[in-house]
Amino acid sequence: MALLAPRGGPPAPALIVDQWLNASEPLELERLRGKVVLLHAFQMLCPGCIAHGLPQAEHAHRAFGREGVVVIGLHTVFEHHAVTGPEALRAFNHEYRWSFPIGIDRASQGSSIPQTMRAYDLQGTPSLVLIDRAGAIRLQHLGRIxxxxxxxxxxxxxxxxxxxxTPAAGGAGATASDAGCGPDACLPRP
Amino acid sequence: MALLAPRGGPPAPALIVDQWLNASEPLELERLRGKVVLLHAFQMLCPGCIAHGLPQAEHAHRAFGREGVVVIGLHTVFEHHAVTGPEALRAFNHEYRWSFPIGIDRASQGSSIPQTMRAYDLQGTPSLVLIDRAGAIRLQHLGRIxxxxxxxxxxxxxxxxxxxxTPAAGGAGATASDAGCGPDACLPRP
Amino acid sequence: MALLAPRGGPPAPALIVDQWLNASEPLELERLRGKVVLLHAFQMLCPGCIAHGLPQAEHAHRAFGREGVVVIGLHTVFEHHAVTGPEALRAFNHEYRWSFPIGIDRASQGSSIPQTMRAYDLQGTPSLVLIDRAGAIRLQHLGRIxxxxxxxxxxxxxxxxxxxxTPAAGGAGATASDAGCGPDACLPRP
Amino acid sequence: MALLAPRGGPPAPALIVDQWLNASEPLELERLRGKVVLLHAFQMLCPGCIAHGLPQAEHAHRAFGREGVVVIGLHTVFEHHAVTGPEALRAFNHEYRWSFPIGIDRASQGSSIPQTMRAYDLQGTPSLVLIDRAGAIRLQHLGRIxxxxxxxxxxxxxxxxxxxxTPAAGGAGATASDAGCGPDACLPRP
Structure with a gap:
């Protein structure tokens, strides 16, 4: 199936990140022009993220990292905020030994949805975003792929x-039908 | 291979548990005489526990629960205490929807190893303990089985x-060679 | 679930076998009294047999062979007879390197169902039969287990x-709803 | 890793096929210019082919068939010729229900290696060949990928x-170290 949106869309929104793990310095999408970026949005207590989303991101990092693909994890906490803060994430990251950089999406005021997650209009976790060499979103996918x-x-x-x-269409979205965590994905309560 | 220790050993130590999840009342091994008990010791940030230990406990609960096997999870936190307390465990339990009862092993004073883990001399997580109908430990296994x-x-x-x-041998132990979390198990730092 | 039929049933029918592979001499159930026998009926062109039935038989052979379980494969050809004769089976056995003995069920006259398969009233392949130490059938299962x-x-x-x-019930059967090979099992055309 | 050979190589050798299964008419590579062709060489008694090679070919057929990828199976018998002829292959194909076209590689005179297998210099089974829209071989891979x-x-x-x-390099080969069937591949005896 032809999954990718057409070329020429607007640049993907900037990452709004508080802290980075597994990175010597902050990553900025603007500086990654010329690379293909795989952005993997997850939560550390999302079963589908741990069972297949994060291992797939690690797999892509190892398979395509030398070919010009940059894999970035994004911790988009929209539930269980009290127990999945930076310290918990660092323990999680330590035990699972992910080798790709992970950014902590900045919390929003007055909403459980963090800022980058909102800017990308992600529907839940795991969500995968593919950004092309020109910086445009070409694929957004919720759940297992x-x-x-x-x-x-x-x-x-x-x-x-x-x-x-040419300037053209934006990213393709995936629709979410249910709140909470299912076997493949976690969705925010509306 | 003949995995089981001989019958007739001393009773398994009592569970020293602060709180129970997925249970309407506390479980006591003494009251489970006549049942086979599968005790699964885990930590919520232990990769091997999430990948195979806990799913196997759930599987055993579903396969043998009606035949007289009682499956009990035991959260034996020996590292990352600050981020794996009762509130974090409840969020974890909620997302994974485990259906068997889970007890929180009581913290020790002056040691990172909690009290039931110490009483059973468990070497790390995941650890599995099989207790026979007479209440004696017949198998202790660290890591994947x-x-x-x-x-x-x-x-x-x-x-x-x-x-x-007749009173006889105790449980068979598994030896641990390395501290930290490997693909199959987490071991405490000595 | 309580899978096993009660003890005390009549002895399992004798194996009617033309040739043995992976065996230095013919196997007879009568001589295996005191052992638990796992009989695995398969066809070399049955997808469910190759994907899970035969690997499970090999697994049981390795896990329980030293504890008194005898695993026996039985090639119960009920379709594609022309291309799954002894020479084809030997090539198959050679490539897959099964380590347990395999007998070739003797063809029937005037029926596509071979003789041992008929004596056990097996419904298709893969079928698993468990025979207890006294020689009685305690479980018959069609398809994946x-x-x-x-x-x-x-x-x-x-x-x-x-x-x-005491003399009592026979083996528990599995019902078959459809002829041909499905993902899990092959059934004879009625 | 950069798997693909450079563009511009000579056209892939023609398929030398006796009979086609799952095809209404013979396939010719010359007529498939403009398409990407995935050629999967297998033997019906090769364990690695059945466990992962053929399912992967089926998977690619379903995932990319509508996007311009043509998946072709090629039965390259180099051992067990007597029991893996066209009738046996048809029974195998019937039971496994492969949905992509399968050609039977023509036997060679005076050699166990069939003609197309020899023209492509395939080392064993499973082997995968990717042919680009211009008809050139860009990848040859022996074993699991x-x-x-x-x-x-x-x-x-x-x-x-x-x-x-521009005219340039040919396909990338995979080296074979051992004859016979291993868990991942079958290699001809030299």
């Missing part, structure tokens, strides 16, 4: 040159 | 009558 | 003494 | 236009 299909999308983006063309 | 082999051990214990015989 | 549940049944039979008691 | 990595290679080829460029 097949390894071979994801590889196909990454391969297509890697084959593209670095410059954007 | 094969489903078919575990089923075989449970089947043998189910086939035994409820009364203990 | 869970490793932990199978281990539990084997453990119960291992815990029993060798002598039969 | 990761789904995400394969998806990445297919995505890259899909992103290319249909015209070849």
């Amino acid at each position: 097949d390894d071979m299909v994801l590889g196909g999308a990454i391969g297509r983006l890697l084959a593209e040159g670095g410059a954007a063309a | 094969d489903d078919m082999v575990l089923g075989g051990a449970i089947g043998r214990l189910l086939a035994e009558g409820g009364a203990a015989a | 869970d490793d932990m549940v199978l281990g539990g049944a084997i453990g119960r039979l291992l815990a029993e003494g060798g002598a039969a008691a | 990761d789904d995400m990595v394969l998806g990445g290679a297919i995505g890259r080829l899909l992103a290319e236009g249909g015209a070849a460029a």
Whole structure:
């Protein structure tokens, strides 16, 4: 299936991150132009993230890291805030030994949805966002995505040159039907 | 392989538990004489516990719960105490929807090893303890154990009558060679 | 669930086998009294047999072979006879390197169902038969069976003494709803 | 890792096929210019082919068939010829219900290696060959290949236009170290 949105969309929103783990300095999407970026939004208590989302991000990091794909984890806490703060995340990260950089999405005032999650209009976790060499969102996917299909999308983006063309469509979204955590995904309460 | 220790050992130590989840009242091993008990010691940030230990306990609960096997989870926190307290465990339990009762092992004074973990001399997590109908420990296993082999051990214990015989050997232990969390198990720092 | 039929049933029918693979001499159930026997009926072109039935038989052979469980494969060809004869089976056995003995069920005259398969009233492949130390059938299962549940049944039979008691019920059967090969099992055309 | 050979190589050798299964008419690579072709060479008694090679080919057929990828199975018998002829293959194909076309590689005179296998210099089974829109071999891989990595290679080829460029390198080969069937691959005896 043709998963990718057309080239030429607007730049992906900047990451609004408080702290970075597994990174010597903050990452900024603007500086990653020319690279393909795989952004993986997760929560440390989301079963689908731990069972397949985060291992898939690690897998992509190892498979495509040397080819120009930058994998970034984003801890988008929208529930259980009291027990999934930075200290808890660091313990989680230590035990699982993720090797890609992880940013902590900045909390919003007056909302449980953190700021980057809101800017991308992510529906829950795990969510995967593919950003092309020109900085545009080409895929947004909520829940589980097949390894071979994801590889196909990454391969297509890697084959593209670095410059954007005509301004066009934005990212494709995934719809969420239910709040709470299911086997594949966690969704915020509306 | 003949995994089980001989019958007739001393009773398993009592569970020293602060709070119970997924239980309408506290569980006491003394009251479970006549049942086979599968005690699963875990930590909520232990990768091997989440990947296979806890799902195996859930699996045993569903496969053998009606045949007289009582599955009990025991949260034996020996590291990351600050971020894996009762509130964090409740969030974890909520998201994973475990259906068997889980007790929180009581913290020790002056040691990171909680009291029940110490009484059983558990070496790390995940650890599995099988207690026979007479209340004696027949198997202690650290790390991953094969489903078919575990089923075989449970089947043998189910086939035994409820009364203990001569006082004899204790439980079989598993040795730990390394501190920290590996792919299969977490071990305390000595 | 209580899978096993009661003790004391009649002896399992004799195996009617033309040739044995992976065995230095023919196996006879009568000589295996005192052992628990796991009989695995399969066809070399049955997808469910290759994907899970035969690997499970190999697994049981390795897990329980030293404890008194004898695993026997039985090639019960009821379709594709022309291309799954002894020479084909030997090539199959060679490539898969099964380590347990495999007997070739003897063809029937005037029926596609071979003789041992008929004597046991097996409904298709893979079928698993558990025979207790006294020689009685305690379980017959068509299709996939869970490793932990199978281990539990084997453990119960291992815990029993060798002598039969009162004559009673026969084996529990599994019903088949459809002919041909599905993802889990192959059934003969009626 | 950069798996693909450079563009511009010579056309892949023609398929030398006796019979086709799951196809209304013979397939010819020349007529598939403009498509990406995934050629999967297998034997019906090769464990690695059945466990992962053929399911992966089926998976690619379903994931990318509508995007311009043509998946072709090739039965490259180099051992057990007597029991893996066309009739046996048809029974195998019937039971496994593969949905992609499968060609039977033509036997060689005076050699166990069939003709297409020899023309491609395939080392054993399973072997995977990726042919680009211009008809050139870009990848040859013996044994297991990761789904995400394969998806990445297919995505890259899909992103290319249909015209070849400069004449250049041929396909990348995989080396074989041992004859016979291992868990992942079967290799011919030299």
